[in-house]
């Protein structure tokens with residue numbers, strides 16, 4: 001079990017209470033003093049973290065990433081190098097961003113996760129399972145201009161090409177049916 005120090009518990013509690021101010025003015029004046037003290041203790045707690053924990057930095061293999069992009073079915077909904085479905089945004093990383101950041105890539109996946117996993121369930125019947133190394137390799141592929149150019153239509157098996165989804169998901173019939181069953185997707189983009 002995680003051990004929380006007294007200090008970090010106090011910081012957590014202050015984070016929670018700071019966010020809970022009421023609308024009443026007298027109450028606000030009364031609360032200001034403790035809120036400031038809590039803020040100060042929160043800042044102090046954050047300024048004195050324990051020793052940093054070692055971080056695993058994955059070695060990436062963009063070639064493996066390209067293969068996974070096809071075999072895992074990302075290509076059904078996402079394009080790279082202009083190849084793939086257009087249900088979801090293309091994943092090519094702009095040349096201006098030289099470094100691969102698998103965590104940032106994962107965070108993007110997380111932001112899109114509600115819609116992405118819903119659509120995977122509708123279209124594939126399951127949600128694609130990935131290991132951390134897989135995400136790192138796919139992110140590296142999306143960032144490697146050299147490897148991206150190897151993703152050609154001919155390199156995608158024709159059975160897979162038949163699966164390509166060519167309509168933005170929120171305009172597709174399957175999505176309307178999904179929504180009509182009362183499903184609600186957070187962060188859904190405005191329909192155009």
Ligand code: HEC
Pocket residue numbers: 069072073074075076077078087088089091105108109111112113115116119120123124128130138169189
């Ligand atoms: C069935 C369709 C589908 C499949 C298959 C799919 N995705 Fe997605 N993906 C989506 C949708 C829908 C979104 C959300 C797009 C949005 O929020 O506008 C998304 C979002 C993302 C995002 C965030 C995009 C952005 O611009 O921030 C990333 C990164 C991503 N997917 C990676 C992957 C990877 C890697 C795979 C393969 C392992 C994959 N996706 C497979 C539908 C899919």
